[in-house]
Amino acid sequence: MATSKVSETFVVPIGPQHPALKEPGHFEFTVDGEIVTNAYVRLGYAHRGIEKGAEGRNYIQSLYLTERICGICSHIHATAFALTVEKLAGVEAPPRAQAIRVLVAELERIHSHFLWLGVAAHESGFDTLFMYSWRDRETVMDILESLTGNRVNYSANVLGGVKFNVDNEQADAIRKGLEFLEKRAHHYLDVVINEAMFLQRTRGIGTMTRNQAEVMGAVGPTARASNVPRDVRVEAPYAAYKEYPINMVLDTRGDVEARFVVRIKELFECCRIIRQILDTLPPGELTTRVPRKLPEGEAVMRVEAPRGELFYFIRGNGSDKPDRLKVRTPSINNFTTVIKTAVGHQLADIPMILSGIDPCFSCNDRMVHIQNIHKHDENWMTWEELRRYGIEYYRRIRK
Amino acid sequence: MNITMTIILTILGLILFTAALFLLGLAYEWVNRKLLALLQNRVGPRWFQPLADIIKLLAKEEIVPKGVDSRLFIGLPIFALAGGLTAALYVPIAGIAPAFSFPGDLIVTIYLLSLLTMCMGLAGANTMDRFSLVGATRTLTQLFSYEAPFMLAMLGPAIVAKSWQISVVADYAASRWFILTQPIGFLVALIGLMGKLELPPFDAPEAHTEIVAGALTEYSGRGLALFRLGKDVELVIGLTLVAAFYLGGVANPLWFLVKTLALLLVLAGLQSLFARLRIDQTVGLWWRFGTLLVLVQLLVTFLLQRFIL
């Protein structure tokens, strides 16, 4: 009798609801014991229809819509949109506005990297580092709040400039905050490259060679940790980066540790640029006029978000609404690298590899059913209806 | 008449003992969580939080998932808790002499403590959920890694005291601080306790960023409450054992509190300082270092015992 060996596949689903992912995304990891043999990704759980939604809104409203693509890197989305619109309209924001845009963008990068540091530490079970880095993140959030008036979704941009000015008092507060943050960043760098138990979870994990990173189109710190010199701020300086050049932070190792090191070292670079901007803030106007109706044409803009290259494409059709808005966020590029590098690793390393790219699911997902919330329609449940629905649902399950 | 009175008194005593033990366990859990929070510069839970959690869980409906053996599913938490409670009878908790004692109860206690872990592993394997299965595998793998060194570490003082009886060893240790003569044993016992309780950095079996809640993913309501109570009881027993054997005994309630809480502070510090170990790293650590060190310790103790003293 012939015996046939049936190999069973054991699939561990991660997401859309899973404690490792604070945002919804779905990964399926086929494991053999603890070793991952295959990986698959499925997105769209937070798809809000922003690309389509922008087609029905005017440029000014779309600016705030794009700002809501991501809660962490909201400013850079709005900046990218504003820069694209300005390019399409053929105007340029005044130098002071451009410098303030860069200032907020770099503060936001500090905020994002500190946040990421905490999340990644938490994924590795190092909750103390998580708590401390998030405690320190409050400092930069306070700075942003005092600067713009909002804690998240700063709404610093308008089409053609920025909304607020930076006075000397605020500059001093920022400098003071930066001093603390820089000190902490040095401490975290020490922890990340020295803590033996932590290194066991990061060193040599998720290694991606330079060639792999280039082929898979990795962007941002993920690519730079694999020694790919890819930084839009250097390659194609936008806003005020021509006046305030950035030094690219590179690492040759390509593992999760290298990504930690690159991101933390970028914090120092952010602090340097912010100080430089505060010292030499160009005088002048804050806004310039952008026409409400934009000419027919296409404009492409690339900016460097905290997670990597952000790509904006706008096609105008002569009206006050964009004909097409295309946003390509950095995480979508980097997901490919997770899928490829996860294979062969242990299941326990997956959260580290996943968080190593600093994934942002809401950035990727941009579409779902949009409805006007003011008009009470049948898809919108009242609290009582929701409660009844819950009871009804539960009864059905019980049967 | 006399016999009925005795039986009633015994049952009453057992109920009171259990209730007191639960409260003590919950209090210790709170101390642990609060200390960890303070070390991380947070506020931490209020004093009644663990109790409130347990009451809430007990009041909740227990959902038995499809495709499991429901008798096992309901029975395992009870077994686990019963194991912990029975073990408590042999241990001088709060400085009070143990209720039962016989030569060799040290071995029984250690095995009763492992019963909880075994039950958790079985519970995970029973539920057929992917996270539970991975969690169960990890729980049992971890059991096999720390159990031997923990037991060997407990044997150190027992060998010197020439007894397998907890009360005898504790009495013998009351005048001698074994932490000074057997520091490696103390360290291994303490860290083994962390492994037993699945505290960070040995929390791979319930690493929630990887496998949600590990073996207990499908548990809710009463079952979860019982497992958690079992863990709390185990925490108290483990701390008592280590304090009684290595820190000069727990002669009276005050010394018990001081010594166990000091141990808890050390545990909290260790929990806060390290990142979680992967399961293969845990096993490697225990077999490559823990077991080896404690064996060396035992050998030295044995030789000294034999030829010098």
Place this chain on the structure above:
Amino acid sequence: MNTEEILTTAKELVKSWDWATEVTQPAADRLDVKVKELKELIPIIVALRVKRLGYLSAIVGLDPGPETGELEVLYQFCPGNAVITLRVRVPRKKGSVPSLCDIIPSAESYERELREMFGIEVTGLRTPDHLYLPDDWPNGVYPLRKDFDPKKAPLPK
């Protein structure tokens, strides 16, 4: 290489396909290549890759309107400061483009998105299932087309 050199190299490269392409330069840092023969798309991209002219930054689907009966696909390559756009037109009904996955693995997610949002078939795609849209999304409803009727979209259950 500075932007000018990049664009000159790219222009010369594309010149060998001048029977199939139409090159314009809408801005100083952009090169717009209209590829009229669909089967020449892959060879051009391979040639760009060989010369290391940028990486695939995005695949943009465009709907010029239902009256044209066509859809547009834009392949954006970003070398340095420049942006090279390859533009392909496909028929609205049963239009298809070849998959780039074999030369550029990261194209997969863009192509999955293009497929479900615009209804442009991507031949050779390894996992042609939904990336963003729900699994029970009706066939033949493509949300980013201009004639998309939101009423046809399934409501969240």
Place this chain on the structure above:
Amino acid sequence: MKLGTMLRDVTGSLFRRPVTEKYPFERREAPQHLRSLVKWTPEGCVGCSLCETDCPAQAIDFIILDRQAKRYVFTYHADRCTFCAQCVISCRQHCVRLECDQWELAALDKSPFELHYGDPADVEKALAGKTK
């Protein structure tokens, strides 16, 4: 390779107060440039209703009762507002501004979030027109 690199943070914290703000008991000052509720003053308003057009959250209903007599009602839905301050920028006559002191806006029902600015009689009329 070191062990316990965060030891100093940890031991330091034992003797420090937790940084957590015990919110309802300890309140923070509103930041200086806080963006809070929108205020509208009728002086100078020309009724261009750009504030309504540009509001990304449709939080502003600008009702023109009589353009000649400058009778406008400015209805503001604070619950929809995203506090982006675009209305402040869009208004060329500087009729709209954001308050900067109130940051605790939670309420148990929606009524405190609907604010009407304008002449009380006009507001009543506008509201009556809306319910019809």
